[in-house]
Amino acid sequence: MTPVEIPGFVDEIKRSVEEAFMGMFGQRVKPAPGKLESAVQLPSDVAGFIKVFQDEHECTISIVFPKETILGILSSVYGKPVTELNSSVEQGVGEIANVVYIMAKGRLNNRGFKFKIAIPELKTDIGHLQVRQESGSDVLMPVVTNAGEFNIVLGFTPTNAA
Amino acid sequence: MKILLVDDFELARNLLSNALTDLGFQKIEQAENGRVAFEKLEKACADGQPFDMIFSDWHMPEVSGFELLKMCRAHEAIKKTPFVMVSAETETESIVQALKTGATDFINKPISRDALRKKLDKVQEKVAKSA
Numbered sequence: 001m002t003p004v005e006i007p008g009f010v011d012e013i014k015r016s017v018e019e020a021f022m023g024m025f026g027q028r029v030k031p032a033p034g035k036l037e038s039a040v041q042l043p044s045d046v047a048g049f050i051k052v053f054q055d056e057h058e059c060t061i062s063i064v065f066p067k068e069t070i071l072g073i074l075s076s077v078y079g080k081p082v083t084e085l086n087s088s089v090e091q092g093v094g095e096i097a098n099v100v101y102i103m104a105k106g107r108l109n110n111r112g113f114k115f116k117i118a119i120p121e122l123k124t125d126i127g128h129l130q131v132r133q134e135s136g137s138d139v140l141m142p143v144v145t146n147a148g149e150f151n152i153v154l155g156f157t158p159t160n161a162a
Numbered sequence: 163m164k165i166l167l168v169d170d171f172e173l174a175r176n177l178l179s180n181a182l183t184d185l186g187f188q189k190i191e192q193a194e195n196g197r198v199a200f201e202k203l204e205k206a207c208a209d210g211q212p213f214d215m216i217f218s219d220w221h222m223p224e225v226s227g228f229e230l231l232k233m234c235r236a237h238e239a240i241k242k243t244p245f246v247m248v249s250a251e252t253e254t255e256s257i258v259q260a261l262k263t264g265a266t267d268f269i270n271k272p273i274s275r276d277a278l279r280k281k282l283d284k285v286q287e288k289v290a291k292s293a
Binding site for chain 2: 019020022023024025026074077078079088091092095098099102103
């Protein structure tokens with residue numbers, strides 16, 4: 001991915017997150033404009049990771065939830081308080097990541113990007129999960145929902161181009 | 163309209179149920195597999211309050227969505243109940259198989275509210291034409 005293509009890519013991911021939340025929860029979320037950061041380190045509780053490839057690994061899309069936000073979102077889905085990070089919550093984050101993955105795949109293909117996108121992975125570690133990009137440029141995008149805030153981190157692999 | 167949602171994934175059932183509620187439907191029941199669904203369908207008929215529509219996932223333990231479809235189409239009181247198969251986007255062959263076996267329509271996951279509203283309109287139109 002060239003530096004020129006990155007803003008378009010970021011925009012499609014942002015729209016995919018908006019579509020996923022509207023489709024799944026009927027909720028209009030507001031991702032903030034992406035903020036360029038270097039080597040983001042973000043403590044969290046549960047996260048879904050979507051890896052995007054072209055010839056080689058290009059970007060990891062991390063959907064990073066603090067416990068309170070994801071419990072709030074899923075409490076409204078189940079219609080009852082969800083108070084612990086259990087397998088239902090992991091299923092929920094997995095489904096959110098999966099829907100973002102499906103939306104992003106379609107949107108990026110329509111825009112002419114020829115990416116391969118891996119099935120999302122999921123990690124849970126209450127209070128200890130570190131979403132950490134070792135190098136390269138990252139775009140940090142806070143997303144506001146009715147239940148609180150979560151983050152999208154786009155970690156771009158550095159290119160070798162001179 | 164009374165609707166039965168069948169999926170082994172509780173979150174998927176709740177997401178679809180919430181979407182239908184947002185669209186104005188209030189009589190929504192859930193079942194976690196085809197066996198439980200068929201029991202509910204038969205009981206509802208026996209009680210004189212049959213379901214008006216079924217949404218069923220394909221892959222489920224015990225009795226799959228496809229098996230449930232065949233059971234419904236073989237049952238005198240349920241054979242005409244609109245049956246919408248919920249599928250993943252990659253399951254084209256399964257969709258064709260379901261439609262040939264009597265599914266009224268299908269809808270792809272992830273189900274957006276917009277797609278759901280359009281699908282409901284289409285199914286109701288189909289049912290009205292065939293009545």
